[in-house]
Amino acid sequence: MNPLLVRNVQLPVSDAVHHASDTAVDILIEKGEFQRIGPNLEAPPGCVVEDGGGAMALPGLVEAHTHLDKTLWGMPWYRNEVGPNLTDRIDNERRWRAATGHDARAQSLALARAFLAAGTTRLRTHVDIDTDAGLRHLHGVLATREALAAQMQMQIVAFPQSGVLGRPGTEALLDEALRSGADILGGLDPCAIEGDPVRALDTLFSLAQRHGCPLDLHLHEPGSMGAYSLDLILQRTAALGMRGMVTVSHAFCLGDIAENERDALLRRMADLDVVIVTTAPPSRPVPPVAACRAAGVRVVGGNDGIRDTWTPYGSPDMLERAMLIGLRNNFRRDDEIAVALDCVTHAAAAACGFGRYGLARGDRADLVLVNAQTVAEAVVARPVRQLVVSAGRIVARNGVPA
Amino acid sequence: MNPLLVRNVQLPVSDAVHHASDTAVDILIEKGEFQRIGPNLEAPPGCVVEDGGGAMALPGLVEAHTHLDKTLWGMPWYRNEVGPNLTDRIDNERRWRAATGHDARAQSLALARAFLAAGTTRLRTHVDIDTDAGLRHLHGVLATREALAAQMQMQIVAFPQSGVLGRPGTEALLDEALRSGADILGGLDPCAIEGDPVRALDTLFSLAQRHGCPLDLHLHEPGSMGAYSLDLILQRTAALGMRGMVTVSHAFCLGDIAENERDALLRRMADLDVVIVTTAPPSRPVPPVAACRAAGVRVVGGNDGIRDTWTPYGSPDMLERAMLIGLRNNFRRDDEIAVALDCVTHAAAAACGFGRYGLARGDRADLVLVNAQTVAEAVVARPVRQLVVSAGRIVARNGVPA
Structure with a gap:
């Protein structure tokens, strides 16, 4: 499985505001787990690159x-x-x-x-x-x-x-x-x-x-x-x-x-x-x-x-x-x-008891991108799933199995 | 406004079964109202023809x-x-x-x-x-x-x-x-x-x-x-x-x-x-x-x-x-x-008190096509609106304003 770099997504932040953070990040996935999350990551050799388009990244x-x-x-x-x-x-x-x-x-x-x-x-x-x-x-x-x-x-x-x-x-x-x-x-x-x-x-x-x-x-x-x-x-x-x-x-x-x-x-x-x-x-x-x-x-x-x-x-x-x-x-x-x-x-x-869950380094790379400004909007608007990644594999795009 | 002929749709039937009827019908709309509903209608001159693709037709x-x-x-x-x-x-x-x-x-x-x-x-x-x-x-x-x-x-x-x-x-x-x-x-x-x-x-x-x-x-x-x-x-x-x-x-x-x-x-x-x-x-x-x-x-x-x-x-x-x-x-x-x-x-x-409502001749031509086998499926699955007609005009296709 090639590394996967998802560029330009917003992380839901855990403070009381629950707005997307202001700074877009990239998410690098290797061997089915989150490897790095941060701004402007470099793509390693052989890496598949996906543009998140500023979407919000939720865990699976x-x-x-x-x-x-x-x-x-x-x-x-x-x-x-x-x-x-x-x-x-x-x-x-x-x-x-x-x-x-x-x-x-x-x-x-x-x-x-x-x-x-x-x-x-x-x-x-x-x-x-x-x-x-x-x-x-x-x-x-x-x-x-x-x-x-x-x-x-x-x-x-x-x-x-x-x-x-x-x-x-x-x-x-x-x-x-x-x-x-x-x-x-x-x-x-x-x-x-x-x-x-x-x-x-x-x-x-x-x-x-x-x-x-x-x-x-x-x-x-x-x-x-x-x-x-x-x-x-x-x-x-x-x-x-x-x-x-x-x-x-x-x-x-x-x-x-x-x-x-x-x-x-x-x-x-x-x-x-x-x-x-x-x-x-x-x-x-x-x-x-x-x-x-x-x-x-x-x-x-x-x-x-x-x-x-x-x-x-x-x-x-x-x-x-x-x-x-x-x-x-x-x-x-x-x-x-x-x-x-x-x-x-x-x-x-x-x-x-599902382990290695979340959006942190070392977690199983399960990721859902949705077009939402906040966690609350993701829930009430239920936008189409722009990208679904499970254990590092892209399994769906725009609601359709990949 | 040109006449509009919507071909090949299923009407929700009013008996206890609430399945779509077995026979597809065509719906002819003229001057903003339903003019004829039945199988294999002929398109009048200047008529716009839409293929319903066997979808269910609901009233607006x-x-x-x-x-x-x-x-x-x-x-x-x-x-x-x-x-x-x-x-x-x-x-x-x-x-x-x-x-x-x-x-x-x-x-x-x-x-x-x-x-x-x-x-x-x-x-x-x-x-x-x-x-x-x-x-x-x-x-x-x-x-x-x-x-x-x-x-x-x-x-x-x-x-x-x-x-x-x-x-x-x-x-x-x-x-x-x-x-x-x-x-x-x-x-x-x-x-x-x-x-x-x-x-x-x-x-x-x-x-x-x-x-x-x-x-x-x-x-x-x-x-x-x-x-x-x-x-x-x-x-x-x-x-x-x-x-x-x-x-x-x-x-x-x-x-x-x-x-x-x-x-x-x-x-x-x-x-x-x-x-x-x-x-x-x-x-x-x-x-x-x-x-x-x-x-x-x-x-x-x-x-x-x-x-x-x-x-x-x-x-x-x-x-x-x-x-x-x-x-x-x-x-x-x-x-x-x-x-x-x-x-x-x-x-x-x-x-x-909205008058001339329904799917009968003379009613205001408000029509919604959805991909559903029954009325119950239309409600629980809420399929995308394939076509929306209001007062005889096509106002939306596939959920997007026309």
Whole structure:
């Protein structure tokens, strides 16, 4: 791989202003990492030179929660006439997959490529593991990860979409998934879906302990039910010494319980470094990002499913997700919108454990150029990605894969 | 103006499927209106022929509530560090305008052109009238309306952003505005901003009666305060025989009062044909679109401000507003998303009183072509506007003004 010199870009500055800095810099990339960043760099021999045209350089965007295996991205339009409950959506998807033989490999690849074209270079995806499909979806997504290994860093969560208790054999499949390439153990709704919160969580935590892997649990349960499940999760995180190894996705309950109860849970989450992933849905209570962060809890962002049998919405554009996080949290000030961007950049990379992240020397050379004067403008205007570089390779120009 | 023949487009069909129809049609436009729609039309002499390429044809999009005079669209980025209250935002804007001499004419023109390029051909804008600026903003927006008269149908609401009671002279300015080209009388928050709901509403209704013009009132007040103001509005609408002449914008209170109280208000609104305009903000309670429509109340969509000193968000893309309405109301099924689109097309045109609207013979020839298989896809994917026709003229191609 030749060195790459990206000339004439603006770095987002980290002071309170969040304007692009006044001085354009050049960025020299060698061996897939940032080598030098500064004004008027010299191009080494054999170097490819790109003119940034004064664009703003963001680090590669990060998706902390999606479901690549479910998507219908690029397929003929799926007519959604599904009922309103979580179980309606789970059952509908199972029937639909049985009827169509959904190709998780092709679909996850199509969506992952769309993510790359929109500047996302690191991504955590949940992959359905159940007794109907076995590890079929996992194998499809593993193939996609392999195909894109040079361009995208991908974490895979082994996710029992139908619960781990209801269908005997699921636990063994999760175990096999974690031996076959999945990095993280998933789970969901210990009360509302599993129906036996203690046994479900004991099963999941015990499996994670055996594999020494992190947990990332979907918690859709509202109000006091969700708070109860969250309490059980925190108890086990503490008792088993899993500080910093547990993520709770959605955590809607933190948006609709009393503030004092919420704050008590947030204090425990901060102590145990339990991360919250929010999709910031406009139609549900959500964990308030500012209050969670003020309590010391890390909150990062993700889409959840994108254009699948669950929902027609979602987009591989993580700047759009940052905008939705901003809108949901009524972030209007520039400093607030910078927090929304942080949810899909630095904070997300750190929370997922994606290393060598950022725009400093030695970081993996993931870079997104956008025509924006400030970080806030990048989020609200979501300009086309002028250039996307991943691990030192140009992977897209003007929103189109290179 | 030469006749225009747009060949090979799909019409969104109105049955429950909301797929594009299977048969491509041609659309013949003469003298600014739709003349014939059907397969394989013959081009009359001198006709301009456009190939639609199988795209979906939507009617021109409709913006039912924006503030063209406030926008900073196209200007250097405005750093927002404004406080959280409505009065903070009103005061900040007044100070900012005094300091900068904001040019409402240039700015409203820039944003209106962006609306056109994104397919919006009819638009209702509120224009600030106050004792600082007098009618300056109105004159700016009137100039924009004049400049775009051949391309965009625009309604202007004379809007007392700082209230009609607090600053003596405002009522006279509103009166003058309505004699100078404003079509509709605006107002806001009779309790929270005006501080004297009875006197404020009596002043506004009396002024509207003198001019025989409709009212479009901002009602941000939450919960029981908002319900109280809404009750006063409905009393006056009934007593003064203003059925079908009153719009309530925002009406947040309908999203956070008890269902039985809400439904009682909705029944009265339906009887009086009071229209609700929603921006569907993700961070506030909102009138639930499905419940309002089920009660017979018309609900339509708008942005509110777009990239101004109040908010960095908003977009001249009304398909994005439809998406946000869908997300806020958890509309996932295709038939639900068709309702979200209706809020920025047919329902909005009818509620605002924009006539000759639609895709039928004799309608004003406003047409938007997008690459989408279904109405739902048009909303969630928001494809670039391949072609925009307004009153028979091509005004934009591929998102760029023609």
